[in-house]
Amino acid sequence: MEASNVNAWLALASAAAISIAAVGGAMAQGKAASVALEGIARNPAAADKLFTPMIIALALIESLVIYAFVIAFLIKP
Numbered sequence: 001m002e003a004s005n006v007n008a009w010l011a012l013a014s015a016a017a018i019s020i021a022a023v024g025g026a027m028a029q030g031k032a033a034s035v036a037l038e039g040i041a042r043n044p045a046a047a048d049k050l051f052t053p054m055i056i057a058l059a060l061i062e063s064l065v066i067y068a069f070v071i072a073f074l075i076k077p
Contacts, residue, residue, distance in 0.1 A: 014072040021068030028061045 036054040040047045 010075055014076040017068055017075070018072040021065045021072075025061050025065035029058055032057050032061065 032054060036050050039050050
């Protein structure tokens, strides 16, 4: 294969990796926040117990998107 074809495929793979990760991360963060807020709405006394795990979960989800971003930069031409 020509070098330009390889670079084009690497650029496409890089764009696909970060876009899929961003969409998946956004959906996961929305779902996590929605479920946590629903739990708080059902039982306001549990807000303190739900807040910290929710923040940790959101940070872990965001870290996966950042890893995909780094990998996308590593595979770009």
